[in-house]
Amino acid sequence: MLDSDQMWDALEAEYQLMNFDLVSENVATETQHFWFAKKGEWARVEISGNNSIIFVRNSSSISRENKSKNIYIQENISDTFRYNGFDPRQTLLENPSAVTLHPFGKALPTGYYELLFPTGIAQSLIINQAVGLENIKIVGEEVVAGRKTIIISRMPKNHLYWVDAETGIILRAQLFGDAYHWQIQFEAQKIIYGENIPEAIFQFVPSKDSRNVTPLEYQE
Secondary structure, X not given: OOOHHHHOOOEEXXXXXXXXXXOOOEEEEEEEEEEEEHHHOEEEEEXXXXXXXXXXXXOOEEEEEEOOXXXXXXXXXXXXXXXXXXXXXXXXXXXXXXXXXXXXXXXXXXXXXXXXXXXXXXXXXXXXXXXXXXXXXXXXXXXXXXXXXXXXXXXXXXXXXXXXXXXXXXXXXXXXXXXXXXXXXXXXXXXXXXXOOOHHHHOOOOOOOOEEOOHHHHHO
């Protein structure tokens, strides 16, 4: 997990997010589809559900579209900007409390990016186990999305992670909270490493009925 970003250059993954309210028994479901290339310099994320979002980053721009609101923004990346690669270990060395350890800062429209870039999770597991704040155990093995995983238990947070045995990416996570009043499950339905992803995937084309707005209008 700590060196997971070194294990792949490109990938396509589709995850299902299920949010269970264990009191009302309501379940909210959405699909999150990821394409990453060039170790994260290029990215596309499509979120389908009650709040449909598209995020695209390539070498020249970052684009976001809220399909539920029919609005989008597109911001050019300066010609002077140079992507020097992604090294979360160096980030941790410079700032041990860093919590945004992926190539997109806070731009990525999902709270679950850290499962695909799990260096920060791995660091916290190691440190918290060492100082006695958490009890970390390997509790089994299972196949998820056709991949062998190692199941890690994290207490007292009451988290379970199914970690790809080869790449360290978390393919399934179960998170319990509020005295078991809710549960979140984030699970890979498919994942393909090293795929030759067409460049067209990383070109943003807004929906026909979507309008261009300012960043402030987009956030409203």
